[in-house]
Amino acid sequence: MEYGEGKFQEGPGVELTEKQRKARRWRSIAIAFGLLFMVVAFYVASIAKFTPKMLEQQQQQQEQS
Amino acid sequence: MSVVDHTTAQVGISEAMPLDYLALMKPRVMRLVVFTALTGMLLAPGAIDPVLAIIAIVAIAIGAGASGALNMWYDADIDAVMSRTTNRPIPAGAIHASQSLNFGMVMSVLSVMTLGLLVNWLSAAILAFTIFFYAVIYTMWLKRSTPQNIVIGGAAGAFPPMLGWACTTGTIGWEGVVLFAIIFIWTPPHFWALALWKMRDYDDAHIPMMPNVAGKSSTRRQMLAYAALLAPLSIAPMLMGFAGVLTGVLSAALGASFLYFTFRVWQIAGADENLTAEKKLFGFSIFYLFALFALLLVDAVTFRVTGAYLLGAL
Numbered sequence: 001m002e003y004g005e006g007k008f009q010e011g012p013g014v015e016l017t018e019k020q021r022k023a024r025r026w027r028s029i030a031i032a033f034g035l036l037f038m039v040v041a042f043y044v045a046s047i048a049k050f051t052p053k054m055l056e057q058q059q060q061q062q063e064q065s
Numbered sequence: 066m067s068v069v070d071h072t073t074a075q076v077g078i079s080e081a082m083p084l085d086y087l088a089l090m091k092p093r094v095m096r097l098v099v100f101t102a103l104t105g106m107l108l109a110p111g112a113i114d115p116v117l118a119i120i121a122i123v124a125i126a127i128g129a130g131a132s133g134a135l136n137m138w139y140d141a142d143i144d145a146v147m148s149r150t151t152n153r154p155i156p157a158g159a160i161h162a163s164q165s166l167n168f169g170m171v172m173s174v175l176s177v178m179t180l181g182l183l184v185n186w187l188s189a190a191i192l193a194f195t196i197f198f199y200a201v202i203y204t205m206w207l208k209r210s211t212p213q214n215i216v217i218g219g220a221a222g223a224f225p226p227m228l229g230w231a232c233t234t235g236t237i238g239w240e241g242v243v244l245f246a247i248i249f250i251w252t253p254p255h256f257w258a259l260a261l262w263k264m265r266d267y268d269d270a271h272i273p274m275m276p277n278v279a280g281k282s283s284t285r286r287q288m289l290a291y292a293a294l295l296a297p298l299s300i301a302p303m304l305m306g307f308a309g310v311l312t313g314v315l316s317a318a319l320g321a322s323f324l325y326f327t328f329r330v331w332q333i334a335g336a337d338e339n340l341t342a343e344k345k346l347f348g349f350s351i352f353y354l355f356a357l358f359a360l361l362l363v364d365a366v367t368f369r370v371t372g373a374y375l376l377g378a379l
Contacts, residue, residue, distance in 0.1 A: 016078060023080045030083035038175075041120050045183040048116040 085159040086168060089137050090130025097354070098129040098225045104358045105229025105244055107365035108307055113233045121184045121232045125225065128176035128192045132221070134169030135200035138162050140208075143270040149263065169200070180232075188231040195224040209271070212278040219252030220245075226358075243301045244361075248354065250295045254288040254327055255350040261285075261330075262340040285331045288346075292327035296320035302361060309367075309374025312360040323353050 016024065102125045106118060113121075137144065137155055145156035154160040173196050181189030203218030211217075223245045230241035253275075260267060260274040261281060267274040276284045299320030303313025326346040333342045364374055 014078070017080075019080050020078045023082050026082050027079075027086075030086070038179075041123070041179070042183070044116055045120050048114045049183065 079161065079164060081154070081160045081164065085154045086134075088154050089134040089160065089165050089168060090127075090172075091133035091136075092130075094133060094222075095126050095129050098222075099126045100355070100362075101244070101248065101358050102225040102229035102232075104362045104365065105226030105241060106233050107229075107369065108226075108240065108244075108302075108361060109230040109233035109238070111233050117184055118232070121180060121188065121229075124176045124180040124184070125192060125228060125232075127172050128180070128196055129225070131169045131172035131176060132196040132199040134165050134172065135196070136204045138165040138169060139200070139204050141165075143209075143272060146270045147263075147266040149266060184232050185235045187235055187237070188228055191224060191228045191231055191237075195221055195228065198224070210273070212273045212275040214273070215256040215275075216253050219249050219256075222252060223248035240302070240305060240307045243298070243305060247295070247298050247301075247357070250291055250298055251350065251354055253291045254295075254323075255347065255354075257284050257288050258330065258343045258347040258350060261335075261343045281335055285334060288327050289331045292324045296324045299323075299357060303379060306378055308361055308364050309376055309378050311375040312364045313379070314376075315360055316357055319353050319357055323349065326350075 099122055103122055106113065106121065137153055140150075141155040141162045144150035144153050150156065155162050155165055173193075177189050177193045177196070180192055199218070199221035203214065203221055207214040207218050226244035226248070227237060227241040230244070231237055257275055260276050261284065264274070264276050267277050275287065279287075296317075297320070299316040300313050302308035303310060303316065308316070326342070326349045330342045330346050368374055
């Protein structure tokens with residue numbers, strides 16, 4: 001059987017047990033929270049890192065003008 | 066090309082829960098790492114944005130946890146033999162060793178990159194080196210090959226305060242080196258106290274711990290030497306001016322107590338079959354490190370708030 005013939009779709013496939021399904025759901029939730037934390041952390045840290053420098057630049061521009 | 070022919074998921078599908086992955090990260094070790102890194106971060110001169118400080122601490126905690134996962138992946142065989150470690154997720158069958166390896170690698174990269182991009186690259190480099198040192202130098206090389214394993218490997222546990230210092234200052238100061246030295250010198254008597262009453266475990270796992278290789282009396286002598294070194298080191302922060310007099314006096318008492326407990330281990334020399342002195346030293350060693358860094362942390366916060374140390378400085 002060659003890959004790409006579409007025959008892999010036949011048959012019942014892998015059926016997860018209840019315990020495996022539950023574990024997978026909890027792992028997915030944990031990964032989702034992990035990713036959310038990363039996004040929020042990078043967003044907030046970017047603001048914390050760049051805001052003082054931007055304000056400083058703005059002040060310098062105002063003083064020059 | 067073969068096709069997977071099983072229709073029920075009895076084999077190869079993970080049943081690991083998020084808490085199993087958390088256990089892989091050695092939460093107790095993570096707590097100590099966070100605590101010592103935070104102390105180093107706040108003792109260091111200069112300001113660090115609170116948001117960046119929190120992110121740095123989380124990244125350091127995850128990096129430490131990643132090295133724990135890599136350690137559990139490599140040590141799964143000996144963890145299964147030793148009573149202290151049989152309940153870890155891999156020997157208990159909750160997680161496959163390869164999952165631990167993947168998890169450890171991903172978390173290592175994420176923590177180092179986060180620290181580098183958001184804090185500074187010196188601290189990221191130290192974190193990367195710490196993970197490498199613990200996972201490769203200690204776990205893969207030293208642990209199974211020399212009785213000096215935890216002496217040299219102890220450096221991995223000693224880096225966090227230096228790491229915290231680097232997060233704030235972007236440099237490695239002598240003060241950071243002193244904090245490193247305190248944990249580095251503390252590690253051998255702490256671990257060997259445990260090794261003395263877990264000798265059979267280490268024998269079964271073929272790990273060449275000092276008591277198993279050099280003998281109990283030699284180990285006790287060496288522990289006493291390290292404790293004698295640790296006592297003056299305990300007051301070095303006060304002498305170098307980055308801790309106050311009150312912290313210095315209490316640290317001296319802690320160092321002297323540590324020396325006393327170790328002296329008792331040497332003096333009794335195993336005459337007590339229950340090894341009570343060793344167990345007391347092990348318990349006190351944990352208290353010593355916690356109390357010393359708590360004092361330094363309180364001093365650092367006091368200095369940042371009031372501009373002076375408790376009872377002043379030398």
